[in-house]
Amino acid sequence: MSIVDGHYQHGLRRMRGRSITEHGRTATPIELLFDLTFVAAFGVAGNVHVHAIAVGHMGAGVLGFTAAMIALV
Secondary structure, three states: OOEEOOEEOOOOEOOOOOOOOOOOOOOOHHHHHHHHHHHHHHHHHHHHHHHHHHOOOHHHHHHHHHHHHHHHO
């Protein structure tokens, strides 16, 4: 595909991020959903980690928590 005047041949432009200095910028619903999903996943991983430590499975708890954090990032 060739690019002419910043547009692809089919007329669409590349997607760009929004400016952080944009006046009246608020979070979009998809940004809020992403943040909520991340927080919920982090909470579940932490809860499972604490439970594993409480029942005496320190190695499995640390390994599982580490794997979950790598998957989240």
